[in-house]
Amino acid sequence: xxxxxxxxxxxxxxxxxxxxxxxxxxxxxxxxxxxxxxxxxxxxxxxxxxxxxxxxxxxxxxxxxxxxxxxxxxxxxxxxxxxxxxxxxxxxxxxxxxxxxxxxxxxxxxxxxxxxxxxxxxxxxxxxxxxxxxxxxxxxxxxxxxxxxxxxxxxxxxxxxxxxxxxxxxxxxxxxxxxxxxxxxxxxxxxxxxxxxxxxxxxxxxxxxxxxxxxxxxxxxxxxxxxxxxxxxxxxxxxxxxxxxxxxxxxxxxxxxxxxxxxxxxxxxxxxxxxxxxxxxxxxxxxxxxxxxxxxxxxxxxxxxxxxxxxxxxxxxxxxxxxxxxxxxxxxxxxxxxxxxxxxxxxxxxxxxxxxxxxxxxxxxxxxxxxxxxxxx
Amino acid sequence: xxxxxxxxxxxxxxxxxxxxxxxxxxxxxxxxxxxxxxxxxxxxxxxxxxxxxxxxxxxxxxxxxxxxxxxxxxxxxxxxxxxxxxxxxxxxxxxxxxxxxxxxxxxxxxxxxxxxxxxxxxxxxxxxxxxxxxxxxxxxxxxxxxxxxxxxxxxxxxxxxxxxxxxxxxxxxxxxxxxxxxxxxxxxxxxxxxxxxxxxxxxxxxxxxxxxxxxxxxxxxxxxxxxxxxxxxxxxxxxxxxxxxxxxxxxxxxxxxxxxxxxxxxxxxxxxxxxxxxxxxxxxxxxxxxxxxxxxxxxxxxxxxxxxxxxxxxxxxxxxxxxxxxxxxxxxxxxxxxxxxxxxxxxxxxxxxxxxxxxxxxxxxxx
Numbered sequence: 001x002x003x004x005x006x007x008x009x010x011x012x013x014x015x016x017x018x019x020x021x022x023x024x025x026x027x028x029x030x031x032x033x034x035x036x037x038x039x040x041x042x043x044x045x046x047x048x049x050x051x052x053x054x055x056x057x058x059x060x061x062x063x064x065x066x067x068x069x070x071x072x073x074x075x076x077x078x079x080x081x082x083x084x085x086x087x088x089x090x091x092x093x094x095x096x097x098x099x100x101x102x103x104x105x106x107x108x109x110x111x112x113x114x115x116x117x118x119x120x121x122x123x124x125x126x127x128x129x130x131x132x133x134x135x136x137x138x139x140x141x142x143x144x145x146x147x148x149x150x151x152x153x154x155x156x157x158x159x160x161x162x163x164x165x166x167x168x169x170x171x172x173x174x175x176x177x178x179x180x181x182x183x184x185x186x187x188x189x190x191x192x193x194x195x196x197x198x199x200x201x202x203x204x205x206x207x208x209x210x211x212x213x214x215x216x217x218x219x220x221x222x223x224x225x226x227x228x229x230x231x232x233x234x235x236x237x238x239x240x241x242x243x244x245x246x247x248x249x250x251x252x253x254x255x256x257x258x259x260x261x262x263x264x265x266x267x268x269x270x271x272x273x274x275x276x277x278x279x280x281x282x283x284x285x286x287x288x289x290x291x292x293x294x295x296x297x298x299x300x301x302x303x304x305x306x307x308x309x310x311x312x313x314x315x316x317x318x319x320x321x322x323x324x325x326x327x328x329x330x331x332x333x334x335x336x337x338x339x340x341x342x343x344x345x346x347x348x349x350x351x352x353x354x355x356x357x358x359x360x361x362x363x364x365x366x367x368x369x370x371x372x373x374x375x376x377x
Numbered sequence: 378x379x380x381x382x383x384x385x386x387x388x389x390x391x392x393x394x395x396x397x398x399x400x401x402x403x404x405x406x407x408x409x410x411x412x413x414x415x416x417x418x419x420x421x422x423x424x425x426x427x428x429x430x431x432x433x434x435x436x437x438x439x440x441x442x443x444x445x446x447x448x449x450x451x452x453x454x455x456x457x458x459x460x461x462x463x464x465x466x467x468x469x470x471x472x473x474x475x476x477x478x479x480x481x482x483x484x485x486x487x488x489x490x491x492x493x494x495x496x497x498x499x500x501x502x503x504x505x506x507x508x509x510x511x512x513x514x515x516x517x518x519x520x521x522x523x524x525x526x527x528x529x530x531x532x533x534x535x536x537x538x539x540x541x542x543x544x545x546x547x548x549x550x551x552x553x554x555x556x557x558x559x560x561x562x563x564x565x566x567x568x569x570x571x572x573x574x575x576x577x578x579x580x581x582x583x584x585x586x587x588x589x590x591x592x593x594x595x596x597x598x599x600x601x602x603x604x605x606x607x608x609x610x611x612x613x614x615x616x617x618x619x620x621x622x623x624x625x626x627x628x629x630x631x632x633x634x635x636x637x638x639x640x641x642x643x644x645x646x647x648x649x650x651x652x653x654x655x656x657x658x659x660x661x662x663x664x665x666x667x668x669x670x671x672x673x674x675x676x677x678x679x680x681x682x683x684x685x686x687x688x689x690x691x692x693x694x695x696x697x698x699x700x701x702x703x704x705x706x707x708x709x710x711x712x713x714x715x716x717x718x719x720x721x722x723x724x725x726x727x728x729x730x731x732x733x734x735x736x737x738x739x740x741x742x743x744x
Contacts, residue, residue, distance in 0.1 A: 063576055210441040211441070212644070212647040212659065212664075215646070215659055216659065219656070240651050282651075283581075283609060283610035293585070298579055299579075
């Protein structure tokens with residue numbers, strides 16, 4: 001699957017890579033197991049996801065849904081006993097050049113990582129080296145990936161990067177423990193952007209932070225994205241946050257993507273019962289206080305995934321077919337639907353009208369809001 | 378099922394609070410490398426906090442990390458000794474009671490159900506221990522009957538008693554922790570972030586269980602959380618803490634719909650809210666102050682968009698802005714009949730939520 005043009009990767013990528021809204025990263029049929037042989041547990045099954053240029057794509061799910069495993073597999077950061085057992089992740093570099101990250105060798109990965117695909121992890125305290133100063137760690141990235149830069153140029157770039165995330169230059173000499181949680185996460189974001197990547201993968205980047213700090217960092221991130229045009233794969237369990245910041249959202253359950261839609265459409269008109277249940281698990285800040293129920297039962301154990309649709313034991317609409325047959329992820333279209341969306345649910349196969357909760361009309365795409373994909377060039 | 382008792386913030390009201398704290402203060406000495414460096418340096422973790430929890434009600438204590446909300450709940454549980462202040466249990470001083478008697482009335486549910494249960498013991502063992510120590514109660518019956526009834530009260534099957542914690546999901550473990558707290562038939566339950574470690578889809582189940590216990594068993598519940606949306610959902614009263622002080626307290630829906638303190642407004646603007654067409658502007662960015670040397674006057678004044686000269690000099694007293702709704706902010710004290718009636722003030726802006734909903738900048742505009 002690896003492209004013939006991969007050898008030319010070390011040449012500087014033409015400015016911009018693929019055009020706005022074009023696919024940047026195409027993941028198809030990704031399967032990841034933990035362990036080998038009969039005891040293996042399938043953490044991600046047949047996951048398809050396309051990240052477009054300049055887009056914020058949200059990946060939401062509960063613990064054990066496979067959302068982090070997805071990110072680690074795509075970046076080839078997955079550690080044993082995790083094994084990628086199938087699929088491809090084609091990264092488009094513009095002018096028809098592409099590389100399959102899942103098939104790439106170490107040398108190819110080294111050219112792509114950080115320069116094209118950067119990662120921000122949840123625990124900045126663990127991701128930063130406690131015995132090196134912030135300046136040293138930023139300089140390290142630049143020394144490894146931009147050998148043409150001299151010491152002074154590296155320092156200038158480090159100052160510039162910190163300034164981008166609102167940290168003053170005097171912090172270059174600080175050690176991670178001297179920074180607040182919010183500042184550490186800002187340093188992680190500055191580091192991820194050091195080589196101006198096309199894609200930034202963020203795994204619960206703000207979960208450990210207080211709401212005010214979280215909001216500040218998300219605002220900074222949106223401004224940087226508008227300026228630099230990178231795409232974000234934002235992984236979190238907080239769907240209410242994702243609806244606000246993402247262009248489109250994919251929902252994972254039991255290792256599979258069960259629904260994918262533009263953020264507003266997913267929020268206003270969910271098509272999968274799990275999405276509807278998850279949206280109903282976040283109490284609102286407005287309106288009358290109503291009794292809410294969340295979702296009955298608990299997330300499945302990957303060792304003993306239920307047959308058929310893995311959500312059926314918790315689903316209020318489960319039918320006989322759901323207990324035996326796995327619903328495929330396929331397009332759901334309604335009159336007035338402006339954009340393609342997919343869901344993996346037998347209720348949406350067109351044979352019978354789905355329950356009212358799962359058949360709300362598509363929202364009209366509002367101009368200037370986050371209902372358009374890749375609109376941030 | 379959601380009630381908002383008006384007397385929540387008025388200790389002199391009708392019902393005697395099940396648990397009341399008067400002017401609680403906690404200062405932790407500052408140590409460096411094992412010895413105290415500055416003689417008088419202390420962390421002002423909780424400063425002059427008064428709170429009253431009536432029976433059959435839920436008081437939600439909301440704040441960011443480091444605001445003192447957990448220190449407060451530990452003082453309410455008598456796990457740490459206040460520097461000064463008074464605790465009243467059912468109207469009489471808690472200091473008169475022994476530790477065991479107090480624990481028989483006031484119980485805690487902790488944040489992490491993965492470490493608050495002992496992995497080597499069954500659920501039954503966890504529930505039998507408080508029954509043995511505090512006695513199974515007046516209604517007789519065997520220990521097993523009591524355990525089964527406890528499990529039933531938290532919607533778990535009696536078979537759960539034979540299981541070990543690792544066989545249970547996070548939500549089930551937290552239910553066991555709640556059942557253990559109920560074993561002594563307490564009047565007060567202190568729940569410190571009881572759902573923040575749980576998966577999103579099962580949080581509401583545990584919150585609804587707490588709401589049921591308030592109704593069925595007339596429990597007074599203190600719900601400590603960083604999540605103001607869940608505080609609005611569950612709480613009858615919300616107390617917002619900032620830098621060791623309660624800065625606003627009132628009926629839950631009113632505090633969240635019409636926040637009267639600039640910090641509460643900031644918290645609400647920052648909270649995730651998918652119903653909002655675009656993010657609200659944040660007024661008062663920055664981080665909470667050092668509690669070793671907190672700012673003089675109002676502790677929020679360095680960040681406050683409405684700060685006035687008096688805010689730097691004098692700490693604002695709690696001002697009644699509506700029945701049962703108090704706000705520690707000089708903006709509200711500048712009205713007639715209150716300590717300060719000549720201040721120009723920026724008008725009634727903080728009294729309304731207009732600033733939260735009317736101005737709608739597009740994404741990224743405010744950076």
